[in-house]
Amino acid sequence: MTWQIAFQLAVSGLSVGSIYALVALALVIPFKASGVLNFAQGEMVTLGAYIGLVLSTSLPLPFVAVAALTVIIAGAFGVLIERLFIRPIVAAPEFTLVIATFAIGLIIKAAIRLHWQDNTFPFDAPYAGPALAVGPLRVNPSYLIIIACLAALVGVLVAFFRGTKFGKAMRAVAIDPRAARLMGIRVESIFMSAWALAAGIGAIAGLLVAPLIGINPEIGQLIVKALVAAVIGGFTSLGGAVAGGLLLGVLETFCGAFFGATLKNIVPFGILILLLLLKPQGLFGGSLQQRV
């Protein structure tokens, strides 16, 4: 393998990993805030892509405006889901909540199919075009945009969680919701905001993937990979989710190149199991301590 190919594989792997990282982030945020693992997050990616499709085909708006509106509308859907489906059963056993999120995902997908069926809709983005040639290297501009979007989003999230009152309140709720409530934080608002944020991030992932593969109801089939990324990262760490996603994407791409398509999905998961055997709390998870 030449260094040019290795470079291109790395860029491709990082872009795939960035999508996993985005969805993993969207899994970790509401999980940290409300303890609910959202198995409908893949469908939030799908929903975001379809919102973008509707906006771009019905309104004469530039791509940036479509993207911004999509994130806002998806965020509103996140709020709606939290208020209508999650909050009424938030005290239910974890298993019930997981099944509920599964059901929400199925409802979203079925509703999309009712109108659009399984047709694939092309989705244009102004940056999607022929590969950029840099010397002997050729890089798909979409890959670079995906990586840049992840980097920008991580920056915004860090600033939000560390620099804003609301972000700090969310961190407080994540650490101890009871203590946060006693300190005057409206915990329910935090739960709702976490779901809105996760839905918005899911929509960003949908908008980024859509120009590469088109839009159909299966575009958000990323939940398993995102879960793996989150587990690698320790599940409660945002940085860990990002690192886990990128690691998984790069591993998967290089494994595919070295060992072929069949082993592409086996080797990374094998490494994951090995990693978890050696470090059960994930790469970035804190050590498990339990008072007995």
Add this chain to the structure above:
Amino acid sequence: MRGKAIYAIALGALMGLGGVARGEQGVTGTTIEIGAFGPITGPAAYIGLGGRDGANLAIKEINAAGGVGGRKLVLHFEDDGHSPTKALAAVKKLVDEDHVFAIFCVAGSNGTIGSIDYVKESGRVMYVSFASAPGVTWPFARNLFRGGTTEVPRYGELYAEFIADQMQAQKVAIMSGREEYPKNEGDALTKQLQSWFNTTPVVRVEFNIGDKDFTSQLLQVQQAQPQAIAFFGNPAEAAIAMRQARELGLNQPFFVGVTMVDQNFIAAARQTAEGASGFALVPLLPGSDDATLKAWEAKWKQEYPNLPAGRPNIFDLLSYGDMYVLAEGLKRAGPEPTTDKLIGALEGIKDYRVSVIATPRTFTPKHHIGNLQLVAMQVKNGQWVPMAWEGKHPSDILKRYQ
């Protein structure tokens, strides 16, 4: 005696009022029930959705014109999800529960092969619009008909000759999906290159349906340094693979399978589709300038106004044309159609087509392959355009049916 007469009158009245079947499953006084199946969910949904919508449009027109012998056609559709087992379940439901008269198959080869044994056993007529799997028509089964496509070994003959003769490629790489249709196409091309041109593909790589990354396969292709790349799969997969190929510096010409010779493929692959070649199953592709086709497309869009670029696709066209062929067979089967009469009627169809948008279909008691024509095409300026190329090598497959 009087009691018996009253009973007979009552039974007769019931049959008349309710339109009870007159001896043949799926045929009533007012309707002929047709069962159809194909994938309308999943990565091959573009096949079944086109198939279903094209057939429904034809049925709407046929019924509006008075139906077949005064009976309306009624379509019962089942989704097979592109799975052989689901297809078998779909056909069993259509035959055993919905009691259809005949089956109109708009499945891909993957679903179709799952249903063949059961259909042969049931004796119902199955009219297969798209599937190219050899098992539909070889070995010969009296109740199975293939409409718009020909057998995949014939594809192999044309593909091999085109690649060797027109593309002037001796070193060929094959990328093929693992499911029935693309695997069959890859096998047929490999066999025919060997048999007619004494050439073996320099590399053959496989992928799974719905794959979104082809880097590993393309790296193997790159190492083999082919002169042409033959890709057999679905349009969405081809679009991604061709884009990634160009990113990896693979500039060899692409040859694609018949399902991709369609606007559907160009809508997905955009500029990377440019220069790709393949064979069309229809004389005119959606998007062409022909007035009849334009009128048909307008009619289709009126019926299905919210569908994406790439629709109507070739599957809409093929199933539309094939539903008319089946209706013609039913018409010729006479006022009291039976399975036997339908088979006989279909076997008498010669060069029938609804209009110039379909290839003429011919069936005989010796072969049930309606269409033996394929047109070489190439993508130029974002459109598939016909090429002035015709195969000259005597066909071993066509000889079988002469």
